[in-house]
Amino acid sequence: xxxxxxxxxxxxxxxxxxxxxxxxxxxxxxxxxxxxxxxxxxxxxxxxxxxxxxxxxxxxxxxxxxxxxxxxxxxxxxxxxxxxxxxxxxxxxxxxxxxxxxxxxxxxxxxxxxxxxxxxxxxxxxxxxxxxxxxxxxxxxxxxxxxxxxxxxxxxxxxx
Amino acid sequence: xxxxxxxxxxxxxxxxxxxxxxxxxxxxxxxxxxxxxxxxxxxxxxxxxxxxxxxxxxxxxxxxxxxxxxxxxxxxxxxxxxxxxxxxxxxxxxxxxxxxxxxxxxxxxxxxxxxxxxxxxxxxxxxxxxxxxxxxxxxxxxxxxxxxxxxxxxxxxxxxxxxxxxxxxxxxxxxxxxxxxxxxxxxxxxxxxxxxxxxxxxxxxxxxxxxxxxxxxxxxxxxxxxxxxxxxxxxxxxxxxxxxxxxxxxxxxxxxxxxxxxxxxxxxxxxxxxxxxxxxxxxxxxxxxxxxxxxxxxxxxxxxxxxxxxxxxxxxxxxxxxxxxxxxxxxxxxxxxxxxxxxxxxxxxxxxxxxxxxxxxxxxxxxxxxxxxxxxxxxxxxxxxxxxxxxxxxxxxxxxxxxxxx
Numbered sequence: 001x002x003x004x005x006x007x008x009x010x011x012x013x014x015x016x017x018x019x020x021x022x023x024x025x026x027x028x029x030x031x032x033x034x035x036x037x038x039x040x041x042x043x044x045x046x047x048x049x050x051x052x053x054x055x056x057x058x059x060x061x062x063x064x065x066x067x068x069x070x071x072x073x074x075x076x077x078x079x080x081x082x083x084x085x086x087x088x089x090x091x092x093x094x095x096x097x098x099x100x101x102x103x104x105x106x107x108x109x110x111x112x113x114x115x116x117x118x119x120x121x122x123x124x125x126x127x128x129x130x131x132x133x134x135x136x137x138x139x140x141x142x143x144x145x146x147x148x149x150x151x152x153x154x155x156x157x158x159x160x
Numbered sequence: 161x162x163x164x165x166x167x168x169x170x171x172x173x174x175x176x177x178x179x180x181x182x183x184x185x186x187x188x189x190x191x192x193x194x195x196x197x198x199x200x201x202x203x204x205x206x207x208x209x210x211x212x213x214x215x216x217x218x219x220x221x222x223x224x225x226x227x228x229x230x231x232x233x234x235x236x237x238x239x240x241x242x243x244x245x246x247x248x249x250x251x252x253x254x255x256x257x258x259x260x261x262x263x264x265x266x267x268x269x270x271x272x273x274x275x276x277x278x279x280x281x282x283x284x285x286x287x288x289x290x291x292x293x294x295x296x297x298x299x300x301x302x303x304x305x306x307x308x309x310x311x312x313x314x315x316x317x318x319x320x321x322x323x324x325x326x327x328x329x330x331x332x333x334x335x336x337x338x339x340x341x342x343x344x345x346x347x348x349x350x351x352x353x354x355x356x357x358x359x360x361x362x363x364x365x366x367x368x369x370x371x372x373x374x375x376x377x378x379x380x381x382x383x384x385x386x387x388x389x390x391x392x393x394x395x396x397x398x399x400x401x402x403x404x405x406x407x408x409x410x411x412x413x414x415x416x417x418x419x420x421x422x423x424x425x426x427x428x429x430x431x432x433x434x435x436x437x438x439x440x441x442x443x444x445x446x447x448x449x450x451x452x453x454x455x456x457x458x459x460x461x462x463x464x465x466x467x468x469x470x471x472x473x474x475x476x477x478x479x480x481x482x483x484x485x486x487x488x489x490x491x492x493x494x495x496x497x498x499x500x501x502x503x504x505x506x507x508x509x510x511x512x513x514x515x516x517x518x519x520x521x522x523x524x525x526x527x528x529x530x531x532x533x534x535x536x537x538x539x540x541x542x543x544x545x546x547x548x549x550x551x552x553x554x555x556x557x558x559x560x561x562x563x564x565x566x
Contacts, residue, residue: 004472022483023476023549157526158190159202160290160354160533 001026005034006043010144013047052147054139060107062091062136063114065122067102068129077101080127089117100132111135178294183532186516196524197555199543202354204418204499206473206546208455209466212419215458216451228450230442232260232426236453239460240426248386248396250404256431259438260448260456264384264412264425269295270437271380271408271427272346276301281344282380283324285316286534287502289354289382293534296348304344307536310493310504314358318367321347325375347377349397352385355533355542356502357495362395369400379407384425385498387416387467390475394497398428405430408437415498416467417459422452474499477545477552484556485543488563499546502530506539508566516541523558 004024008015017031024031038044053060069080077095084104085093092105104122108114115133123131140148169176181187190200207213231237237254244250252258261267268291276282278300284292285306296303304324308314325344349368351360360368372379379397386394398407412425427437478495485492485503492503505515512529519525530540545552 004476008476022480025479025483153207155198155201155203155205157194157196157198158187158200158528160528 002034002038005031006038009035009044009047050143050145052139054147058109060109061111061114062139063106063108063118064134064136065104065106065118066100066132066134067104067122068131069101070127070129072127075127080125083125084122087117087121089114089121174298174300178297181290181532183513183516183529186513186520186529189517189520190526193520193524193526196520196526197547197551197558198526199545199547199552199555200526200528201544201546203420204415204470204546205548206418206470208417208419208422209459209463211462211466212417212455212459216455219451219454224450224454226450228447228453230438230447231258232448233450233453233457236260236457236460237426239457240428243460244396244409244428248394248399250396250398250409250428252428253431257428257434259427259434259441260453261412261425261427261441262445262448263414263423264382264410265291266441266445267410267412267425267427267437268292268380268382269299270440271410271433272296272301273299273440274433274436275346275378275380275408280346281324282346282348283321283344283377284348285320285350287314287353287355287530287537287540288348288350288533290532292348292350301346305534305536308356308358313493314353314356314502315351315360315364316349316368318371321368321377322371322375325371325377344375345378347372347379348382349379350382352383352389352394352497353500354385354498355500355528355530355537356493357498357500358493359389359394359497360397361392362400365395365397365400369397369403372406373402377406379403380410381407382410384411385415386411388471388474388499389497390471390478391496408433413456413459416471417456417463418470419452419455419459422449422455424448424452424456474545477547477549480549480552481543481545481556484560488556488560490563499544501543501545502537502540503543504539505541508563510566512538512541519559519562523562525555525558525562 001024005020008020017035018028021028021031069077071077081093081095081102084090089106089108090104091107094103096103106114106117108117118131118133234254237258237260240258241252241254244252272295276299279302281302281304282296283304283306285308293303306316306320306324308316351358381397383396396409398404398409408427408429410427413419413422427434481501482492482494489507490503490505492501495501508515512531516527516529519527528542530537530542
């Protein structure tokens, strides 16, 4: 049941406990209690809007940066990551398997700002061996939400 | 000569004898109001999951555009066998006991043609899917309706089946006929039920199985909605002890897998029956669409997670609809399968058709009058909740307004 509450809220955080209760066939009080618990446990981290910046007057630029790290004794990936994640320009940060180590998603107002951040802040950090920057040209689907306009299919009004 | 041509009807007697749908006029009214919210559909609102559509595109790219074997491609029959075994615990040989058909509709038609001689009776619990009765008549059989009641949760009772099976002939009015023919031979079990949403549990099936064995009936089990049950898993009639040998199990991809337009179903049963059905299918249909078969293979291999996602969504809508209907004072039996609710509207003081028509004209919400599914469906309407939550909420709010005025 908790998983279903999470799925409903992930789809639309505006869904009220009363509406969720109706869908799950439970009482609103019970749902409110579950949500409180999930919030207290940090399972529900926060509520926020999904924004298609391409439609906003104030556009954003995103870049993916592949970072290779040369860990030194006593300085693991976590320590390097913690230095990087504190920059407000860093939108997401992942430790990766494979050809590189850290996957950094950076957002800025324009390309120049992002390029400046990589060149001046990220690349010079200690233990960072190399960076490769890829600018995002278009965002089609972000965190499960599709930005592209998909056609809706028609159904016959009556079928038995 | 001229006189004869004038008198002759172009249409065969058999087809002329088929009763027209009792609600044809209502259909036309719904079609003339495209901006109404429709709760009168019989198919998922979900588009077929992408992985299945993608598999079909790939099949087309590869030039998979020819006839397939009559029975369907072996790859699909093997997947169906695996699916039936793991999901419902029934074992079928993909070589000889499974036939891929053009929707369950074709499978039903083939089953009836295969099992019924002229005059043989088919016991049909009602309210039921609209084609059971006319299809039985088309193959020359005699439909033997059995009324199911709301107080029995719309389950057919073993006693009611026995009563019909024990009639001296298959004639609906009980008139005696010559010879053994005309008696009930087939029982058509359509559960989970369209239109009521009723399901049969293991105990119900066990009790029915006893009657079936004692009366030597053959069961056509239309289990198309098997994936869509909400309180416990579906139990297949074919999985009951000794019933596999006297059951033709029908299912398909339309509902649970959201693949209505692909027109793909299947029949599983004893080799003798499946061979006979395949014989007819070979002459009348040749084979089911090849690209659809490829998509179905993909659905069975990787699609069950998507099915579960859709089922959960339907279940949430089911809760919402039931609560709202009860709030507006329409008594409603709790359906445990398919995606329909079948509330009683007798309290509104209107017939099913008048209720549906006025609801459509006054509030632009389309539902199906219950009498479309058999005379005993009168006093009810069928509401389909395979509709986006926002539309469903709006439609229910309008319906509450409508009922409040009665």
